[in-house]
Amino acid sequence: MINNDRSSIALSRSPIRSPSLQELDIIAEIPKEEYVLKCTSACAGCSDSLALRYVLKAAGPDTVLVVPACCTSVIQGIWPNTAFNIPVYNIAFGAAAACASGMSNAFRKAGKKTNVIVYAGDGGTLDIGIQAMSGAFERGTDFLYVCYDNEAYGNTGMQRSGATPLGAKTTTTPTGKTDFKKDIDAIIAAHDPPYQATAAAAYPQDLFKKVQKALTFRGPSFIHVLAPCPPGWRYSTEKTVEMGKLAVKSGMWVLYEREYGKVTIGAQSKVAMKKPIPLEDYLAPQGRFKGIDPKTVDILKQRIVKNLAKLAAEEAAP
Amino acid sequence: MTALQKRERLAISRPTGGAAGKTGTWRVFRPVVDREKCNDCGLCATYCPDAVINDELEIDLNFCKGCGICANECPKKAIEMVREEK
Numbered sequence: 001m002i003n004n005d006r007s008s009i010a011l012s013r014s015p016i017r018s019p020s021l022q023e024l025d026i027i028a029e030i031p032k033e034e035y036v037l038k039c040t041s042a043c044a045g046c047s048d049s050l051a052l053r054y055v056l057k058a059a060g061p062d063t064v065l066v067v068p069a070c071c072t073s074v075i076q077g078i079w080p081n082t083a084f085n086i087p088v089y090n091i092a093f094g095a096a097a098a099c100a101s102g103m104s105n106a107f108r109k110a111g112k113k114t115n116v117i118v119y120a121g122d123g124g125t126l127d128i129g130i131q132a133m134s135g136a137f138e139r140g141t142d143f144l145y146v147c148y149d150n151e152a153y154g155n156t157g158m159q160r161s162g163a164t165p166l167g168a169k170t171t172t173t174p175t176g177k178t179d180f181k182k183d184i185d186a187i188i189a190a191h192d193p194p195y196q197a198t199a200a201a202a203y204p205q206d207l208f209k210k211v212q213k214a215l216t217f218r219g220p221s222f223i224h225v226l227a228p229c230p231p232g233w234r235y236s237t238e239k240t241v242e243m244g245k246l247a248v249k250s251g252m253w254v255l256y257e258r259e260y261g262k263v264t265i266g267a268q269s270k271v272a273m274k275k276p277i278p279l280e281d282y283l284a285p286q287g288r289f290k291g292i293d294p295k296t297v298d299i300l301k302q303r304i305v306k307n308l309a310k311l312a313a314e315e316a317a318p
Numbered sequence: 319m320t321a322l323q324k325r326e327r328l329a330i331s332r333p334t335g336g337a338a339g340k341t342g343t344w345r346v347f348r349p350v351v352d353r354e355k356c357n358d359c360g361l362c363a364t365y366c367p368d369a370v371i372n373d374e375l376e377i378d379l380n381f382c383k384g385c386g387i388c389a390n391e392c393p394k395k396a397i398e399m400v401r402e403e404k
Binding site for chain 1: 329330331332333334335336337338340341344345364365366367368369370373378381383384385386387389390391399
């Protein structure tokens with residue numbers, strides 16, 4: 001059910017505030033060039049195109065995007081037009097990282113510094129693309145892998161993926177998923193890349209800085225972006241940014257960076273660790289968690305506490 | 319045949335604005351900016367997924383899909399979503 005009532009509970013709770021000086025400084029820093037031209041065929045309120053705007057702004061014009069089957073390969077438009085103002089290579093679902101590996105090696109052999117970026121969804125990263133990705137990380141390919149995570153196969157009609165959290169309803173788990181979300185960040189960390197980070201489309205300035213930083217490293221880097229999906233998560237379109245912020249504030253999503261194994265937790269998640277908002281505030285506006293069993297909510301809460309404690313311990317480790 | 323002509327025979331997509339047509343026709347709610355309340359902070363343009371808000375904070379209604387993120391995120395609540403008339 002789409003909620004068109006704009007004076008909803010979540011809206012009235014957020015007080016009127018002025019943007020902080022720091023926030024405005026970063027806005028001034030971000031280049032004005034758009035590499036995602038208006039207008040793509042993305043759904044209204046799509047956080048995939050929001051995240052992609054900032055990934056490409058940070059990468060600049062000397063970039064090649066490798067896109068496996070995912071929402072991005074649909075929203076770029078159909079021949080003879082494309083909405084993306086940089087070269088894009090569309091490749092089969094499981095082959096994105098393998099393709100980028102060859103491409104990156106060819107560019108480096110030719111003495112070019114062109115950025116090679118894989119922009120894949122959670123299905124193309126956690127499930128289908130994982131072996132090619134693992135291989136590319138093992139070979140130490142000089143590229144950036146961006147996984148935008150809407151926690152299901154959104155493009156084909158919201159089927160369950162490895163990234164779907166416990167208790168979420170999808171078209172293939174109509175009573176709620178019974179398994180946990182796969183911890184892809186731990187799998188990547190096991191490959192020991194020079195740089196990996198998590199980000200959220202709701203914090204574009206933070207995402208911009210992390211992409212810029214990731215591209216300065218030689219070798220593979222990984223950024224995992226939370227991308228809320230209005231039709232799939234079943235909330236009204238204007239709440240996309242709000243939903244991403246609620247995920248971070250409730251601790252469901254943690255923003256951190258891992259640089260040569262050293263973990264740094266982001267400022268927004270530090271606040272969530274000290275004073276998290278109730279998890280119900282994040283779950284209630286989403287149709288996919290409607291009627292969730294209180295026991296499942298308790299398990300989710302325990303997982304959040306465990307995950308935050310694990311990251312805090314890693315950060316404190318010398 | 320030159321290299322360029324050879325390449326032209328392949329199916330190459332070229333960057334074009336409005337690759338998906340005029341997406342403004344999808345809109346159910348239209349954003350209306352109250353210039354009195356607006357303090358030009360630019361957060362609406364930052365969060366717009368389709369980059370339809372320019373530097374002067376004017377909204378391109380040919381392409382705005384009416385998602386309402388700008389109205390929801392505006393710190394001064396200067397943007398109102400008004401239902402489109404038929």
